[in-house]
Amino acid sequence: MKNYPFIYLSCLLLIGTTACQDEIFQAPVEGNELPVVSENEILLKREYSGYILSAGKLEGLEGCRIRVKEGFVFVSDSIVRGGEPLTIEVEQNPYEEERRSEVEFTDREGTVVRSFSLRQAGSLSQTQGEAYSGALQRSYGVGYGYDAFGEYASYNSVRDQVVSLPALRRYERESRTSCIVDDFAPDMETTIIEGKDSEQLLKAFSAHAGLGLDVGFFQAHVRGTYSRSDLKTNAYSFCTIMNNYKAASRHIDPYTLVEIARETPEILTEGFRHIINKIVEAQKKRDLGKVAEYTEELLRTYGTHVIYHADLGGKLEFCSTFERAALDSKTTLSVAAEASFCNMCGFKMEEGQTTSYSQTADRQSRSISARGGDVTYTTEILNSDKDVLESGLVDNWYKSIRLDFDDPKRSNVELIDFKQFPIYEFIDDVEARDFVASQLDA
Known part of the structure; x- marks a missing residue:
């Protein structure tokens, strides 16, 4: 070459x-105002996206703590600050069905003052x-x-x-x-x-x-x-x-990513961690049929490699x-x-x-x-x-x-x-990793 x-x-x-x-990408936002379809319900696109919950919709919640129930939703702050909007980012939804989360605003005692229900579209909503x-x-x-x-x-x-x-x-x-x-x-x-x-x-x-x-x-x-x-x-x-x-x-750096993922698996998306856990559990039970089935699902959904x-x-x-x-x-x-x-x-x-x-x-x-x-x-x-x-x-x-x-x-x-980097490198379990690797070389 x-x-x-x-x-x-x-x-x-x-x-x-x-x-x-550089700061444009520190907290990337499309400038999308969150589509509140009812008083407390928000619809989200399927893809990895960023949204803004305007200061107006947060009026009266100043000083409240922010709590998110599911691991695929991320907020830009842990507290509501007067006059400032809140940025919400969501991971891409790999599932066919929609998935849900909830953003809660609590007072100092932990009492929920207000909450928003989040609904993210499933993979069938777009190619x-x-x-x-x-x-x-x-x-x-x-x-x-x-x-x-x-x-x-x-x-x-x-x-x-x-x-x-x-x-x-x-x-x-x-x-x-x-x-x-x-x-x-x-x-x-x-x-x-x-x-x-x-x-x-x-x-x-x-x-x-x-x-x-x-x-x-x-x-x-x-x-x-x-x-x-x-x-x-x-x-x-x-x-x-x-x-x-x-x-x-x-x-x-891919090797840095692997090291971080072993210490902090949350840097991997919720959907990816879920399918890896299914493979590992099936491997522990020696259910090779399920191991093969889940590995096929892994490769179909996430491919063979990760772009770094x-x-x-x-x-x-x-x-x-x-x-x-x-x-x-x-x-x-x-x-x-x-x-x-x-x-x-x-x-x-x-x-x-x-x-x-x-x-x-x-x-x-x-x-x-x-x-x-x-x-x-x-x-x-x-x-x-x-x-x-x-x-x-x-x-x-x-x-x-x-x-x-x-x-x-x-x-x-x-x-x-x-x-790219082989996707199996993000699997900690040795037997599960070796099995996935063998399917790529087959």
């Missing part, structure tokens, strides 16, 4: 980028993609499960929330440490992943995502961008160029297949792919690149796709059947990528890159 910065695109990176301060899309800008995908059998670097493969970000922030405050690292500096990275055959290409993708498991996990991605017939022969070599514009990123690093922005992905016989010591696989990429995008090529392209132009197939950015430009790129894209199309697409923290509806970024 090689990295080549496309310097001539760098000037595009600083255009249309919204600056943001997984819709749920993740709604929470994308709040989480970047970090802390979510991921199905490595699915489409590579796509929110369609993202599963339910494993790490509770509000619980992790509370741990940070209480322990006076920092686990969540956010980076809002715009950046450009071009990664070339290549393979002399399909197996080498799959291994390169697996290593890039930090999976370290069966390379076949990424066949869904490769088959979607390369000809299946090509993958079955040894006559072709393959190269993918991923040109990423990163608008923001988030990182949490994610980049948001726009991705231009170029996939090319070359006849091996067309390549030589001067026109190597990556050189030929880079020249082909420049030609398709309409970028100026150097003399050596022009020569490389002319030598391989008739002995290759290629495709290009875009993720993130203005849908008009993305659609044009995806639907283009020409050897060279319209002049200025790629430039306009890059300039259209927007991450707006003040107005999420104006944002058009997507998950463009990530790193």
